[in-house]
Amino acid sequence: MDINKSNNEKDNKQYFFDNPKNTKWVMNIFYACCVLVVVLDFVINRHVYHSWENLPAFYPIYGFVGCVVLVVIASWMRTFLMRSEDYYDHPDDNYSDNPDDKHSDNNSENSLEKATDENTHKGANNQAENKKIGDHDVDA
Amino acid sequence: MWMLELPPFTLFFIGGLIAAMTRGKLRGAIMVAIPVISAMHLWTVPEGIHLQLTFLDYELVPYRADKLSLMFGYVFHIAAFICIIYSLHVKDTVQQVAAMLYAGSALGAVFAGDLLTLFVFWELLAFTSVFLIWARRTSRAYHAGMRYLIIQVLSGVILLVGALFYAAETGSLAFGYIGLDSIAGWLILIAFGIKCAFPFAHNWLTDAYPEATPTGTVLLSAFTTKVAVYALARAYPGTELLIYIGAAMTCFPIFFAVIENDLRRVLAYSLINQVGFMVVGIGIGTALAINGAIAHAFNDVIFKGLLFMSMGAVLHMTGRINGSDLGGLYKTMPKTTILCLIGAASISAFPLFSGFVSKSMVMSAALENGYDWIWLMLLFASAGVFHHAGIKIPYFAFFAHDSGLRASDPPRNMLFAMFIAASLCVAIGIYPAALYSLLPYDTGYNPYDATHVLAQTQLLLFSALAFVWLNIRGMYPPELRSTNLDVDWIYRRAIPNVLQNVFAVIWKADGALRNAVRGRLNQCQSFIASKHKGLGGLLSGSYPSGNMVLWVAVLLASYLFIGFVSKLTA
Numbered sequence: 001m002d003i004n005k006s007n008n009e010k011d012n013k014q015y016f017f018d019n020p021k022n023t024k025w026v027m028n029i030f031y032a033c034c035v036l037v038v039v040l041d042f043v044i045n046r047h048v049y050h051s052w053e054n055l056p057a058f059y060p061i062y063g064f065v066g067c068v069v070l071v072v073i074a075s076w077m078r079t080f081l082m083r084s085e086d087y088y089d090h091p092d093d094n095y096s097d098n099p100d101d102k103h104s105d106n107n108s109e110n111s112l113e114k115a116t117d118e119n120t121h122k123g124a125n126n127q128a129e130n131k132k133i134g135d136h137d138v139d140a
Numbered sequence: 141m142w143m144l145e146l147p148p149f150t151l152f153f154i155g156g157l158i159a160a161m162t163r164g165k166l167r168g169a170i171m172v173a174i175p176v177i178s179a180m181h182l183w184t185v186p187e188g189i190h191l192q193l194t195f196l197d198y199e200l201v202p203y204r205a206d207k208l209s210l211m212f213g214y215v216f217h218i219a220a221f222i223c224i225i226y227s228l229h230v231k232d233t234v235q236q237v238a239a240m241l242y243a244g245s246a247l248g249a250v251f252a253g254d255l256l257t258l259f260v261f262w263e264l265l266a267f268t269s270v271f272l273i274w275a276r277r278t279s280r281a282y283h284a285g286m287r288y289l290i291i292q293v294l295s296g297v298i299l300l301v302g303a304l305f306y307a308a309e310t311g312s313l314a315f316g317y318i319g320l321d322s323i324a325g326w327l328i329l330i331a332f333g334i335k336c337a338f339p340f341a342h343n344w345l346t347d348a349y350p351e352a353t354p355t356g357t358v359l360l361s362a363f364t365t366k367v368a369v370y371a372l373a374r375a376y377p378g379t380e381l382l383i384y385i386g387a388a389m390t391c392f393p394i395f396f397a398v399i400e401n402d403l404r405r406v407l408a409y410s411l412i413n414q415v416g417f418m419v420v421g422i423g424i425g426t427a428l429a430i431n432g433a434i435a436h437a438f439n440d441v442i443f444k445g446l447l448f449m450s451m452g453a454v455l456h457m458t459g460r461i462n463g464s465d466l467g468g469l470y471k472t473m474p475k476t477t478i479l480c481l482i483g484a485a486s487i488s489a490f491p492l493f494s495g496f497v498s499k500s501m502v503m504s505a506a507l508e509n510g511y512d513w514i515w516l517m518l519l520f521a522s523a524g525v526f527h528h529a530g531i532k533i534p535y536f537a538f539f540a541h542d543s544g545l546r547a548s549d550p551p552r553n554m555l556f557a558m559f560i561a562a563s564l565c566v567a568i569g570i571y572p573a574a575l576y577s578l579l580p581y582d583t584g585y586n587p588y589d590a591t592h593v594l595a596q597t598q599l600l601l602f603s604a605l606a607f608v609w610l611n612i613r614g615m616y617p618p619e620l621r622s623t624n625l626d627v628d629w630i631y632r633r634a635i636p637n638v639l640q641n642v643f644a645v646i647w648k649a650d651g652a653l654r655n656a657v658r659g660r661l662n663q664c665q666s667f668i669a670s671k672h673k674g675l676g677g678l679l680s681g682s683y684p685s686g687n688m689v690l691w692v693a694v695l696l697a698s699y700l701f702i703g704f705v706s707k708l709t710a
Binding site for chain 2: 017030070084085
């Protein structure tokens with residue numbers, strides 16, 4: 001109980017990204033940097049090692065498209081590679097080190113929101129449990 | 141000088157013995173002192189062969205130093221020093237002893253001048269490091285350690301067979317350029333390839349490393365694969381096959397890393413990706429490419445160590461490591477967050493961080509030598525590594541949604557170790573000349589020209605933009621509690637299942653055959669019995685008295701006959 005209380009008090013403290021204004025501010029700086037490097041592309045006369053590099057904004061486009069393709073393919077891979085967390089576990093083994101494995105076996109249908117909700121919800125009352133896990137010290 | 145002939149591993153092995161017998165602060169002090177003393181000594185060691193002996197008919201060279209091995213020797217000392225500080229709070233003797241012996245074995249392997257010595261340390265690497273996995277003391281870690289050990293020992297056995305072939309072919313065991321012209325060359329390449337996590341042989345790494353203890357994983361990430369990279373750089377520089385293998389290694393793990401939930405497993409995948417860059421460099425084989433491969437190995441030990449340390453700190457303090465359980469830790473672990481971000485910037489090769497000054501050498505070499513498609517793959521891998529190791533790791537651990545966890549920063553020794561690694565990352569990034577001066581070749585390479593810096597910054601910022609865009613669109617794959625199938629599925633599921641089915645069929649057929657034979661035998665028996673079981677039959681239980689009288693008559697008749705014959709002859 002005590003732990004929960006102090007936890008709530010702590011939660012009242014405002015951290016940097018708790019304020020949406022700060023998040024927006026950081027993101028705006030980031031967008032400005034993106035624009036800046038693309039503009040620099042046309043200002044700086046750089047020597048080119050390969051003809052592909054002559055394409056306008058080759059690197060930004062390659063980086064962006066590459067990452068989107070990466071994520072799309074990876075998400076698609078989940079459809080046939082993903083199994084439940086205890087897929088390889090032996091039924092007779094007892095995983096005492098992962099106490100929360102048993103009561104939440106999220107499957108592929110689970111959306112991020114649901115997982116988030118569950119975690120934040122769990123967060124408060126799990127505090128005591130966390131403390132215990134931290135103390136039991138995996139490498140002591 | 142007696143010290144000159146003393147190979148660097150001896151000090152670590154002695155340290156391991158002392159660590160087994162001491163406790164507490166004394167053990168900590170000795171363990172920290174050993175890499176420092178050994179490094180100071182190594183700094184004074186000139187190039188050349190310092191120890192040589194004859195075993196049977198072969199010249200063995202357990203201690204040979206040249207620029208290549210010294211470079212790895214230095215970084216292994218740095219890694220050992222950082223890891224020991226990082227694990228000072230650990231009170232587990234098994235781990236402390238294993239750490240010293242493991243670091244010693246890695247040093248022994250890089251200073252080995254012949255294949256037999258290399259084999260011995262190759263196997264010692266496996267046997268000492270597996271205790272760092274088992275020390276987690278969970279059933280999952282035990283099984284993962286077993287699989288790790290089997291695969292590592294297999295690699296060693298193939299190396300030994302290859303070395304025997306090599307000795308038969310060339311009459312020498314010297315460990316130098318080997319090439320792929322003979323069976324020995326191929327066998328040794330396979331042995332090195334298993335330890336180097338070549339595609340399809342990579343799974344021991346992503347299987348076992350995340351199961352080790354928080355401190356053990358840091359050690360594991362530093363030594364085993366880098367010893368393999370060193371061995372490849374010595375035996376197979378300029379082997380074209382390695383370029384394609386390396387390019388595959390840079391690309392395929394990033395897909396797995398994007399969907400993996402265990403953040404240390406994400407780092408294990410990105411470790412394969414980084415080793416891929418080194419393998420490409422070795423495959424190209426020009427002075428610039430080899431320099432790039434070695435420099436990248438040097439930097440990778442430090443920044444990958446830093447990332448594993450920051451995730452180890454998270455695991456140590458919260459007891460969790462899955463991305464789905466973490467988030468918002470920047471609030472209470474600000475120092476770890478900043479140190480992790482430095483590691484993330486280094487592995488992503490941001491200008492002014494260490495990854496940039498070495499990765500760009502390999503990329504430039506690929507372009508200079510006309511490997512355009514390979515260069516495009518490396519570029520894709522660079523964007524991808526930023527995506528999963530540079531953004532995903534810090535984002536899901538320290539930012540993202542608030543998990544409600546309020547763990548504080550880790551113990552001071554852990555922070556200090558991370559601080560040393562982070563300073564090195566930044567120092568090498570700002571002043572790469574110091575690193576370059578240690579490299580085997582002098583190429584006069586300068587990473588900081590406007591072209592490189594701008595191109596790399598553009599690439600990275602726009603991959604970050606892709607991450608932001610995908611997140612806003614809700615297309616980014618959420619962190620889910622899951623296991624993703626990889627090659628290990630073949631030996632953890634497919635082969636056991638196939639064997640089980642095959643044996644089920646065999647047992648069934650065997651049972652049916654036995655039953656059929658038994659039935660036949662029974663039938664024969666009953667047939668014979670039925671033929672002879674009638675009254676007075678051969679197998680009958682009762683005989684009529686008439687039979688008896690008949691047999692008595694026969695007996696008497698033969699008796700009479702014998703008596704008669706004997707009378708006649710007498």
